Amino acid sequence: MAEENKSKSTNNKQIVFKDYVVGYPKETDMELRSSEPSIMVPPEEGGLLLKNLYLSCDPYMRGRMSKPIPNASYVNSFVPGSVITGYGVSQVIDSRHPDFQVGDLVWGFTGWELFTLLPTPLGLTKIKYTNDHNIPLSYYTGILGMPGLTAYVGFHEICSPKKGETVYVSAASGAVGQLVGQFAKLMGCYVVGSAGTKEKVELLKNKFGFDDAFNYKEEQDLTAALKRFFPQGIDIYFENVGGRMLDAVLLNMNVHGRIAVCGLISQYNLTEHDGVHNLFCMITKRIRMQGFVEPDHKHMYPQFLELVVQYIREGKIVYMEDTAEGLEEAPSALIGLFSGRNVGKQVVCIRHDE
Amino acid sequence: MAEENKSKSTNNKQIVFKDYVVGYPKETDMELRSSEPSIMVPPEEGGLLLKNLYLSCDPYMRGRMSKPIPNASYVNSFVPGSVITGYGVSQVIDSRHPDFQVGDLVWGFTGWELFTLLPTPLGLTKIKYTNDHNIPLSYYTGILGMPGLTAYVGFHEICSPKKGETVYVSAASGAVGQLVGQFAKLMGCYVVGSAGTKEKVELLKNKFGFDDAFNYKEEQDLTAALKRFFPQGIDIYFENVGGRMLDAVLLNMNVHGRIAVCGLISQYNLTEHDGVHNLFCMITKRIRMQGFVEPDHKHMYPQFLELVVQYIREGKIVYMEDTAEGLEEAPSALIGLFSGRNVGKQVVCIRHDE
Numbered sequence: 001m002a003e004e005n006k007s008k009s010t011n012n013k014q015i016v017f018k019d020y021v022v023g024y025p026k027e028t029d030m031e032l033r034s035s036e037p038s039i040m041v042p043p044e045e046g047g048l049l050l051k052n053l054y055l056s057c058d059p060y061m062r063g064r065m066s067k068p069i070p071n072a073s074y075v076n077s078f079v080p081g082s083v084i085t086g087y088g089v090s091q092v093i094d095s096r097h098p099d100f101q102v103g104d105l106v107w108g109f110t111g112w113e114l115f116t117l118l119p120t121p122l123g124l125t126k127i128k129y130t131n132d133h134n135i136p137l138s139y140y141t142g143i144l145g146m147p148g149l150t151a152y153v154g155f156h157e158i159c160s161p162k163k164g165e166t167v168y169v170s171a172a173s174g175a176v177g178q179l180v181g182q183f184a185k186l187m188g189c190y191v192v193g194s195a196g197t198k199e200k201v202e203l204l205k206n207k208f209g210f211d212d213a214f215n216y217k218e219e220q221d222l223t224a225a226l227k228r229f230f231p232q233g234i235d236i237y238f239e240n241v242g243g244r245m246l247d248a249v250l251l252n253m254n255v256h257g258r259i260a261v262c263g264l265i266s267q268y269n270l271t272e273h274d275g276v277h278n279l280f281c282m283i284t285k286r287i288r289m290q291g292f293v294e295p296d297h298k299h300m301y302p303q304f305l306e307l308v309v310q311y312i313r314e315g316k317i318v319y320m321e322d323t324a325e326g327l328e329e330a331p332s333a334l335i336g337l338f339s340g341r342n343v344g345k346q347v348v349c350i351r352h353d354e
Numbered sequence: 355m356a357e358e359n360k361s362k363s364t365n366n367k368q369i370v371f372k373d374y375v376v377g378y379p380k381e382t383d384m385e386l387r388s389s390e391p392s393i394m395v396p397p398e399e400g401g402l403l404l405k406n407l408y409l410s411c412d413p414y415m416r417g418r419m420s421k422p423i424p425n426a427s428y429v430n431s432f433v434p435g436s437v438i439t440g441y442g443v444s445q446v447i448d449s450r451h452p453d454f455q456v457g458d459l460v461w462g463f464t465g466w467e468l469f470t471l472l473p474t475p476l477g478l479t480k481i482k483y484t485n486d487h488n489i490p491l492s493y494y495t496g497i498l499g500m501p502g503l504t505a506y507v508g509f510h511e512i513c514s515p516k517k518g519e520t521v522y523v524s525a526a527s528g529a530v531g532q533l534v535g536q537f538a539k540l541m542g543c544y545v546v547g548s549a550g551t552k553e554k555v556e557l558l559k560n561k562f563g564f565d566d567a568f569n570y571k572e573e574q575d576l577t578a579a580l581k582r583f584f585p586q587g588i589d590i591y592f593e594n595v596g597g598r599m600l601d602a603v604l605l606n607m608n609v610h611g612r613i614a615v616c617g618l619i620s621q622y623n624l625t626e627h628d629g630v631h632n633l634f635c636m637i638t639k640r641i642r643m644q645g646f647v648e649p650d651h652k653h654m655y656p657q658f659l660e661l662v663v664q665y666i667r668e669g670k671i672v673y674m675e676d677t678a679e680g681l682e683e684a685p686s687a688l689i690g691l692f693s694g695r696n697v698g699k700q701v702v703c704i705r706h707d708e
Binding site: 246276277279281282284287289291 | 642
């Protein structure tokens with residue numbers, strides 16, 4: 001209530017979104033803005049001041065770089081001239097909210113900047129397991145954050161998997177794909193993944209325990225490739241890419257197959273999306289295809305967290321990150337997602353855990 | 355057991371499938387074959403001899419005219435040189451199966467011919483309600499047969515409808531569409547249908563009780579048209595046509611909307627299917643799209659039959675048929691489906707009820 005705001009003198013640095021993007025985004029669509037020295041305004045009643053530790057680079061952010069299309073998206077576009085926002089891991093350094101104390105570690109929506117002033121801690125989650133429990137804080141941008149819950153609900157809730165079924169995962173070494181494959185193996189499914197380099201294919205087979213994997217860039221005929229890897233057909237497809245991959249999958253699906261539509265990264269940078277031509281298979285094979293987003297399933301986070309932390313401790317699940325060092329590397333790290341440059345979950349480390 | 359087969363001398367006439375079809379089918383892809391006089395072979399042990407009364411013309415039959423594609427369909431292609439098969443209403447005139455007596459009326463799979471010899475009555479259903487109950491036998495090709503159960507399970511099981519939701523039905527005056535609209539109204543939904551002539555649009559509004567209807571051929575911009583008819587968006591789409599209609603619907607769907615994929619009649623005669631470009635809406639709107647076919651839901655037939663016969667008697671549901679007279683008219687009737695010539699369910703009457 002009392003206007004006892006203390007001013008703090010500090011430097012902030014921000015990654016600012018310049019203007020709406022058409023086609024592939026470039027580093028120059030963002031710029032580093034430095035304001036040193038500046039006065040950080042302390043939070044108003046109900047707000048928090050965060051020191052950001054890790055930022056998350058996620059494919060859905062491409063959609064936010066486009067001019068807004070009414071009714072077409074579930075997240076708002078970035079505002080030209082304003083700081084980029086996204087998931088991250090932060091520490092509370094000033095709090096005027098009763099649920100958060102100075103020093104608390106949190107994950108959720110924050111700014112691409114050194115310090116973020118949140119008027120309200122909407123969707124912010126306090127971190128339960130930290131370095132003290134042998135859990136890296138960066139994991140809350142991935143396996144223990146949005147991509148982790150995405151993989152978990154996408155596979156277990158949307159795909160209705162059964163032991164022994166065949167599962168195909170595209171973009172399989174990414175933040176979500178590597179987990180979907182491992183969840184499917186833990187359930188007793190036969191799992192094949194695809195990725196875009198030899199290195200990633202090796203990871204899928206040797207690190208993440210997929211039964212098989214292939215480099216889609218080396219396949220002239222994706223339909224024939226899938227037939228080779230799934231001679232008995234595909235029961236479950238975890239869709240991360242879209243376009244011609246989806247067409248090839250539809251021809252290889254089994255009757256009563258399920259497709260969870262998590263992402264369509266092959267399409268995000270196209271000005272006109274590829275047409276999908278084989279939807280007749282939806283009828284002939286009675287396929288269920290379902291899109292989903294993680295925020296709809298947030299209520300499952302507590303049970304998900306306990307299960308996956310247990311898996312990590314028991315070595316039943318491994319996770320691979322690709323870490324860029326420093327805020328100034330964030331634009332390049334984000335752009336890299338769309339050429340598949342990252343190997344594993346793309347994180348930006350702003351400050352190492354303190 | 356005993357080989358006491360009696361020969362019967364009678365004329366048979368058949369509609370024979372000439373050869374696989376590419377593009378739009380023509381009447382000349384079929385021919386009338388007359389074999390008079392011929393000796394009808396009586397059924398062997400377990401078989402039936404049927405006298406056909408009504409034949410059903412259904413859009414899915416187009417798929418059976420194409421060269422078979424491995425794993426791509428749930429029904430077999432017609433065999434060049436052999437009689438066309440499909441749903442129909444028949445009377446048993448000779449039986450060597452314990453469940454069927456001479457004189458029984460049945461519906462199910464039969465031949466496009468005057469008499470059909472069935473080695474086994476697979477999927478054949480005895481007709482419970484007949485002219486004696488004021489139920490026309492032809493209804494078992496439509497409202498009380500495959501299209502009826504298709505509409506019922508497609509709407510109630512696949513669409514998960516709730517009172518007050520908005521429902522869009524394409525090909526809405528067809529055998530299935532007219533029923534989906536009426537089931538949706540009975541549930542308390544707001545229902546709009548589309549069709550391809552002014553006459554059909556009038557029927558939708560004035561006979562079938564749709565809240566509104568439009569002629570898709572008069573709309574330059576289907577996306578804008580749907581926005582006009584559904585300013586609050588579409589909760590449920592019952593898909594009968596595919597192609598650009600599906601693209602326009604995807605842009606107008608509400609969050610957590612459902613699409614039942616029943617048919618894609620706009621695509622059946624194309625050598626290359628149209629691409630669907632707006633599947634990104636599956637994610638942003640968390641849409642569930644599900645293909646289905648009636649045979650998977652056959653167990654629901656008894657409860658469906660009782661309910662719908664009741665609705666018919668109470669005048670809560672009406673049904674419209676377009677009847678061609680005589681076996682020789684069957685090819686023209688079937689072809690007419692693909693130009694939308696039929697108004698209501700297309701039936702071929704072989705013999706009037708006896």
